[in-house]
Amino acid sequence: MNIPSRRGFLGGVIALGGAATLPLRADAESVAKSGTPAPADLAGADTVRVNTQVNGVACAETVGADESTLSLVRERLGLTGAKLGCGQGACGACTVLVDKAPACACLLPAVALEGREVTTIEGFGEALHPVQRAFMAHDAMQCGFCTPGFVMEGAAFMDRWRAAHGATEPSDAELAEALAGHVCRCGAQVGIRAAIRDACAGRFDGPEKEAPRYDARAKVTGAAKYTVDVMLPGMLVGKFLRASTPHAEVVSIDVSAAEALPGVKAVKTFVMAGAPIRYEGQALAAVAAIDEATARAALAAIKLELHQRAPVISAETALAADATIIFPGGEGAASASEAPVMKAPWAGNLRGPTETNLLAKPKRAAKALAAARAGEGQLIEARYTAHNQAHSCMEPHAALARWDGDTKLEVWLSTQSVDDMADALCERYGLERANVRVRADHVGGGFGSKAGVDQEMTTAVDLAKLAGAPVKITFERWEELIVGGNRPEASVNIALAADADGNFGGLDAEAYNLNGAAVGGSTGLVLRLLYRSKNKDVRDYDVLTTTAPGKPFRGPGGPAGLYALEQAVDEIALKRAEDPITLRKRWDPNPGRQRLYELAQASPLWRDRDAQRGEGRVRRGVGVAAAAWPYFLSKGTRVELIGRADGVFVARCACQDMGQGSRSALSWTLAEALGVPRSQIEVQFGDSDAPRGPASAGSRTTPSIVPAAEDAAKQLTEELVELAEDLFGVKGAVMAHGGVDHDAGRLTWAEILARSGERRALGRRRRDDDGYYFATDEFGWGKAWPGAVVVVALEVDTATGRVRATDGWMGLAAGRIMAPPVARSQGLGGFIQGLSYALYEERRLDPKTGLQLTTNLEDYRIIGVGDTPNLEVAFDETPLDGVRGGGAGLAELATIGVAGAVGNAFAHATGVRLRSIPLRPDRVLEALRQ
Amino acid sequence: MITLPKDALSAASLTGSFRAGGTDLQARRARGLHHGDVIELRDVPGLNTISPGPTGGLKVGALTRIATFAHHADVRKGYPGLAAAAAGLATPAIREVATVGGNLTQEVRCAYYRNPNLVCLKKGGDACLARGGDHFLHSCFDQGACAAPHPSTLALGMLAWDAQVELADGALLDAAGLYGDGTNPRTTHRLTQGQLIVGFNLPAPAANERSAWRRVSHRNNAEWPIVEAIVRVVFDAAGQITLARVALGGVGNTPLRAVAAEEALVGGPLTEARLMAAGEASVKTASPLPMTRWKLPVVVTCVQDTLRDLLTLETP
Structure with missing residues (x-):
């Protein structure tokens, strides 16, 4: 350190x-x-x-x-x-x-x-290295936090390559080896590989071109500032004392020696005698000190006496008759969900069932299953298990707080919602909204783990107040991996029946969500989203364990739920000896996915899949899965559009870009709406002082901000048309591309603004024509159902148990695509993250102590460039009916179906159905042996 | 505290931990796994060169960076399996900084060792928690109380070529001398305070030999091995194998020779049947832990694949 x-x-x-x-x-x-x-x-x-x-x-x-x-x-x-x-x-x-x-x-x-x-990356200067230009053109980034590192390595590699081989293309294997030391959590590997290959081949020796991504240049030059990069005069280092045991009771905690250390400016405790410790990493105290070493010394000086209790880390121990109850009476558990937690009964460490059967026709499902059990049609009954995945954002959770007196507060925060966090701070500290400012210029990934009011924010604020100086808290990687957020492990028991005609008969599903010390698992609920109107009986249970609370993670419940459901559907298709896509076309009424099924079925990847399986050591398989996700938006979103006298249009919104490309969505759509080049659009995000912005959670950023920005553009241009007549005395002015046409010629917006001076308009996110299933003042659940279809090809080495994805295709039917190259990156990112989840990632715990073993990025395995296959993303851009702006968000849809497709591809390759992920070599060999 | 000795002998006279590239040491110090004084070897001259040995072979300075070693023409020509292993270990950025001496003496990667909250024999604890815990990537040749596989890839080269390390006082140690037999769970090597490796001495390759390296890991790149192997086979003029070495990493508490596999190779030509038999023999003495039995067929496959690579090499 x-x-x-x-x-x-x-x-x-x-x-x-x-x-x-x-x-x-x-x-x-x-x-x-x-x-x-x-x-x-x-x-x-x-x-x-x-x-x-x-x-x-x-x-x-x-x-x-x-x-x-x-x-x-x-x-x-x-x-x-x-x-x-x-x-x-x-x-x-x-x-x-x-x-x-x-x-x-x-x-x-x-x-x-x-x-x-x-x-350093700053040393490359303004002229840019060809690799930097290639990264910009290929959109080889999302959050950008890993980008300078990739660029440095890529540039060094390119220089060596060119010296040895001239302007030629390195192979994928050579690129994989060169980039072996780099992790991209967002999943930009395809673009990164292409960028460095093309730079090596001399395709970016020429001048810089405009990048599709709004902030690409800032990211490839290292100029983009993240919370961890902000440094203030007199800033102190804040650190947490975290529980190094998963289950205990605090006997005593004494911070006096820490407080007495020179250089320690504030100490705060979170527990007192008698308090429970319910998971490893639980915050017990925090300190602010003049530097990192002093802060560490202060933590070491805190005297802690604990009464140890038995760890509860598996469903078996949690549900055992003699299990220690982690939350007696069901009081005080956090929520792993971003939705309101529904009521449910408690029984020891088990909570549930949560009723999710509204309009689900459970009686009909039971009848269909009974018929299938009696021999009619086809039946599959199985349990599918998906592991715990860490968000592990490349920028760790970080907060920097500065007070100005007792009434004004400024917080730099790695967050998915500057606006919600400012609201939360106002409420917590009783401050005026105008006196609270939350900033997040760039956010190094979030994936759901930075959407809530988290302890690093409130603690930095508290310590800053106590110390009378700014305090910055930055998670270390082990903290990020243990408490930074995780997608709960889940087991789903499924009974699925097809009737005698091969139609969807009925589904019974019982999902056990191991959320750690949290409730609100929603894996089962996800099974309601696909084959939407069919007969189903779905129940969710929470199994409480002494591990860090789960958090919402990009499609909460989605990957595990669809992993289960889409494999069960595949198993039915196999039993029927039917093409799994043909079966889905019959079962799935969603019009978007119907179009995607046609595309998938026509693709060579799918068409030739049986011919390429192979009988030797290496087997090849191709699997399909469908995905569905609701369409959400933030109704209260406002975008202010400022037409500046210099002809530049500035869009302001208390939104943020954590790499998904929200700035780009605005720069593309505003450029189109205004008829000006993207270089004339400036997007100001990451500041809660701007007009109301959405949280970047639930895939709702784009469908919230784009309609609001287009509304602002409409208002502003209408005003400019009037101004053209007023200020220039022209007649017959009508809106045209980039300005107005009038009887005597044409005026650009810039010409009008130069004369009128700055003009502003505040755009609203106007209501969807079809209304909402559910809405509050701020939130809306819209009446459209975006869909995805995923096809994955993989190879299984039956001698070593290694599974390697070789190709993939994903179709996304989410309506209008705002910034196609950037949306493609988001689609690829979701795809790659899904592959990483299904093949490599896994939190591992010591079975005896219950302590986490995967506390670094060596043991916690995230997919590398060398593991990333050829991937293709296709958009069906048929506008979503009734959706203002015509398009929904992609973030969650693009990742939740991948694991199911991987599972089905494995079964296709080997003839063996492995009902748990990740596909570790040991697990694969064991399955093949049986 | 830090000292910067100007020569190897004074370095060896100091108390503290030697630091070469620092890639392993600094990671451990940052996690509180290592404390105490640092003897920084930055200014010790003459230890980063590769030169011909007195009786053929190569004298490799201990501070030679892995990347330099891997790409050195004499290493690639005489010891292709070892050069490939060096070029394939860790990551490019690590190889540019990490050294040959450091690679040979780095610490185990076991998650129990690396987690400051977990007890471990190598950290002075009284038990190996991995043994009764989660050890699916650990040893399948159970040599002693520590279940962690030895981390050094270059150590396989010591076994394959009977290489030795040279210490500052002139002493020479072979692999057994450097690593012992794996029964002492407390250390990953047998060097004591003041014993500084200054060189890695590779004997001259035989007139007619081939060598290769392979690693099996979960992901494709930059991952510690499930198993890795360097195989070296020496042929006589008639193409009969006269000497074979099969060195295995990732499977035991020390780097290991699969002697039975070597015996299965010697005495005939390298054929598909022979290499298959050698692979099967490579796990003859295996003693897997409860969670590492699955590794055995992987070891077999890795040895067979690596030997098969020798068939496709050009005749030396």
């Missing part, structure tokens, strides 16, 4: 972006050139003077034994393009070049830089 000195933090306050502003010391250059090592002797010292060059400028710093190169460039020099991702050399977010070779700056001691040259 980087242990910057207090001086280090102060030094980082001024962002030293350009070479000219780097500190240049007289002695540095001569020492570096002469090769004389910095003074140090065998007696040892606490610090060493290091002379190095950073981005071409000499730099002399006194560093400790453990200070990292990353700390030096970020904290001391303010070069924040390189990020701390995992702290272990596994993710590559910190990559810099040392003597032109890539290195993990988080592990490289600054001491080692003596006489060497460091290049």
